[in-house]
Amino acid sequence: GPVTFTNLSPISFPSVGVATPYPSNILVSGLSTTISKVTVTLSNLTHTFPDDVDLLLVSPSGRKMIIMSDTGGLNAVSNVTITLDDAASTNIPDSAALTSGSFRPGNYLTVQDAFAATAPAGPYLTPQTGGTETLTSAFTGAAGGDPNGTWSLYAVDDASGDLGSIAGGWSLTITPLVFMCTTPCGSVNLVVTSTLTRPNPTTVQAAIQVQNLGAVTANNVSLSTARLGTTIGTPLPQNLGSLAPGATANAVVIFTNSSPGANSTLVVGGTYTGGSFSNTKRVTIP
Known part of the structure; x- marks a missing residue:
């Protein structure tokens, strides 16, 4: 985002x-x-x-x-x-x-x-x-x-x-525009987007979307990494199933955080059969 x-x-x-x-x-x-x-x-x-x-x-x-x-x-x-x-x-x-x-x-x-x-x-x-x-x-x-x-x-x-x-x-x-796979993806291209919100004073919620912009199906997609600064999100891992070309999958991850307004880094990633995907971006914590 x-x-x-x-x-x-x-x-x-x-x-x-x-x-x-x-x-x-x-x-x-x-x-x-x-x-x-x-x-x-x-x-x-x-x-x-x-x-x-x-x-x-x-x-x-x-x-x-x-x-x-x-x-x-x-x-x-x-x-x-x-x-x-x-x-x-x-x-x-x-x-x-x-x-x-x-x-x-x-x-x-x-x-x-x-x-x-x-x-x-x-x-x-x-x-x-x-x-x-x-x-x-x-x-x-x-x-x-x-x-x-x-x-x-x-x-x-x-x-x-x-x-x-x-x-x-x-x-x-x-x-x-896009966040590319961390390893060669062949004809699978998984793109990650994410949005942070604060549902209460002590937690931050990440709404994560993974989309397959490649030409073939990404099988057994798993969200295995979600880290806000040094804080690991839960629940992990999450099975996102198989993504056909153009298909998307959504996940929600919760972080414990009481520092609204701070600058941080959000890392989101995972695996699929034959490869992995990851996206890292700077964020302002809501």
């Missing part, structure tokens, strides 16, 4: 020029090398003239996209939290006031903004209306490259006379 990485340090805009810090970085680790979705959240954006704000996102593989530029017009904003998401129902506004919510990325300048060194040189991938790129086309799949490493947000105020900040920092939410 989606994994969120956050830099809580404020970003401050001067009257004109590059923000402080420049860039603001987020280190991503523990993900598979192919992802299916990226969203960006700006927490507590304040600016007296939002049209001045230009944001460039650069991935560890060097993909570089202007995710927000010349939006919000001349309408001063205070402490709005904006998520840039390709799946949002509306584009981020050009001249209307910015409000808290989810919006598709936007760049309303037909000529690309300049980003001073130490930002990489242009040209940059650009969303509507200055271009046609999306977060999905820029950063996911084979074109997006490995998401593990340093993501950099370069923020600029492109005209003098106004100030602002992103007081709560920013975050990336990344959805891995």
Whole structure:
């Protein structure tokens, strides 16, 4: 499932020029090398003239996209939290006031903004209306490259006379595409997804799904590993039966845990006739 990485340090805009810090970085680790979705959240954006704000996102593989530029017009904003998401129902506004919510990325300048060194040189991938790129086309799949490493947000105020900040920092939410088998799977390809919930103060529940994306049946599938940090889940093992191509099996595992909000690692794995499967991901404990 989606994994969120956050830099809580404020970003401050001067009257004109590059923000402080420049860039603001987020280190991503523990993900598979192919992802299916990226969203960006700006927490507590304040600016007296939002049209001045230009944001460039650069991935560890060097993909570089202007995710927000010349939006919000001349309408001063205070402490709005904006998520840039390709799946949002509306584009981020050009001249209307910015409000808290989810919006598709936007760049309303037909000529690309300049980003001073130490930002990489242009040209940059650009969303509507200055271009046609999306977060999905820029950063996911084979074109997006490995998401593990340093993501950099370069923020600029492109005209003098106004100030602002992103007081709560920013975050990336990344959805891995697949988790592959740990041993050669032949024509069996078991993919694992999982979701954590907290049913009570002392336990965490993992809802686990195993799907066979291969071309032949995976026989005698068994879920034998479920570990949250150093805590082993129960009950284990669980017999998931045989999975035909495209079929799924579901399991529920319980962990003893009283540390909501902590960062940890969830490891899920098992065996089938002729091979094994495993998935490891970073999680925030609910």
